[in-house]
Amino acid sequence: MIKINRGVFYTMDIKTCFMFMIGICTVLTSSCLISFPAYAIENDECMECHGDDTLMRNESEGMKEDLYIDYNRFKYSVHNINGITCVDCHSDIEELNYDNEVPHPTSLAMVDCDGCHEEQGEAYLNSVHKKAGGKGITIPCYACHGYHFVTHLQADSVFERENKFCLKCHNPNNFHEWLPQKETHFAFVECAVCHAPDSPRYISLRFYDLISRKFLETKDLLDALGTDYENFMDKLDKDRNGVINLPELEDMVLLLRQKDVRGTFHGELVVELLPTVHHINRGGANRECAQCHNPQSPFFEEVYISLKKDDGTALRQKVERRVLESYYVNHFYAISGTRVRYLDKIGLILIAGGFSVVIGHLFARIVTAPIRQKRKKKKDEFSI
Numbered sequence: 001m002i003k004i005n006r007g008v009f010y011t012m013d014i015k016t017c018f019m020f021m022i023g024i025c026t027v028l029t030s031s032c033l034i035s036f037p038a039y040a041i042e043n044d045e046c047m048e049c050h051g052d053d054t055l056m057r058n059e060s061e062g063m064k065e066d067l068y069i070d071y072n073r074f075k076y077s078v079h080n081i082n083g084i085t086c087v088d089c090h091s092d093i094e095e096l097n098y099d100n101e102v103p104h105p106t107s108l109a110m111v112d113c114d115g116c117h118e119e120q121g122e123a124y125l126n127s128v129h130k131k132a133g134g135k136g137i138t139i140p141c142y143a144c145h146g147y148h149f150v151t152h153l154q155a156d157s158v159f160e161r162e163n164k165f166c167l168k169c170h171n172p173n174n175f176h177e178w179l180p181q182k183e184t185h186f187a188f189v190e191c192a193v194c195h196a197p198d199s200p201r202y203i204s205l206r207f208y209d210l211i212s213r214k215f216l217e218t219k220d221l222l223d224a225l226g227t228d229y230e231n232f233m234d235k236l237d238k239d240r241n242g243v244i245n246l247p248e249l250e251d252m253v254l255l256l257r258q259k260d261v262r263g264t265f266h267g268e269l270v271v272e273l274l275p276t277v278h279h280i281n282r283g284g285a286n287r288e289c290a291q292c293h294n295p296q297s298p299f300f301e302e303v304y305i306s307l308k309k310d311d312g313t314a315l316r317q318k319v320e321r322r323v324l325e326s327y328y329v330n331h332f333y334a335i336s337g338t339r340v341r342y343l344d345k346i347g348l349i350l351i352a353g354g355f356s357v358v359i360g361h362l363f364a365r366i367v368t369a370p371i372r373q374k375r376k377k378k379k380d381e382f383s384i
Helices: 014-033 043-050 116-123 129-133 142-147 158-164 182-188 189-195 218-225 232-236 247-257 322-325 339-368 369-383
Strands: 056-058 064-066 203-207 261-270 305-307 315-318
Touching: 116 129, 116 203, 142 322, 158 182, 158 261, 182 261, 189 261, 218 232, 218 247, 232 315, 247 339, 305 322, 339 369
Parallel strands: 203 305
Antiparallel strands: 056 064, 203 261, 305 315
């Protein structure tokens, strides 16, 4: 008989009691044998060594590999901002043993980016860059994206995007012989717009200061408007429809002029940074000029002002397509695709003026015909 809680007794035979005690011992023993994961390795521990700008190692080929990580750049990287630690990528480092000269294995496996970026990895599998592996050329993710300093690209210009990726290997001037006005296309149209035709596209507008002759930083733009990221649309979107229309854009330019900030908007055609941008194949580029150069082009349906945040991400505010026809967006013009209405009006005035001169001249000739006939008669009489 065993006593359980406040004098209440339950009957339990010896065999049952013995089995019960064995069960408890088994559970306690098993819990002691369970292996718990090693302590979490923080980035600061890695930086104790890799923050040394002289850190490098000798390769078997006699070359030296730089192992220094600039933390001032790394802290602004996408992975660090999102709380990804060094060992989340270098997962074969399970613990640090400071009794060794190098506290972790000296030969590490290649980082598996697909472990997190599955959709991007699937799109890349059937791409020309992946297929280059069959020719003995390995193009891993970091060949384009870099190692430790991957940053957000949404608010970057075409020039910045292409310098970080395509122009590392490709010189566009060596190709594209068929493309008219190559330099204009290279300056205002991102490579992937044509070479990744399955990716959605949009127009990104940035304000260009004509006085300083440079693009106005987002912080300076917001300061001049007297607002911030959260209240940007409240300041400009008077009809509260979530879209900046043409009159509201013109009001924005006037507000900037009151602060002695004078400039125009530059438009660039870029792609949404979706997994499909990795699916680039030889012969798959879009060469149909009419897809851009027509009044109903779907490429110009989405127009945004991109406001870059401190962490590199972008706050995009939708803008009415009609602003592309405005005088204030005078650095983005696609023949037959966009029209500057002010130029249309000036053209109509010139045509009307030309017709009015002709009609006025004819009218004057008709009205003055009798006078000219009299003068001619008198002239003939005097000549006789």
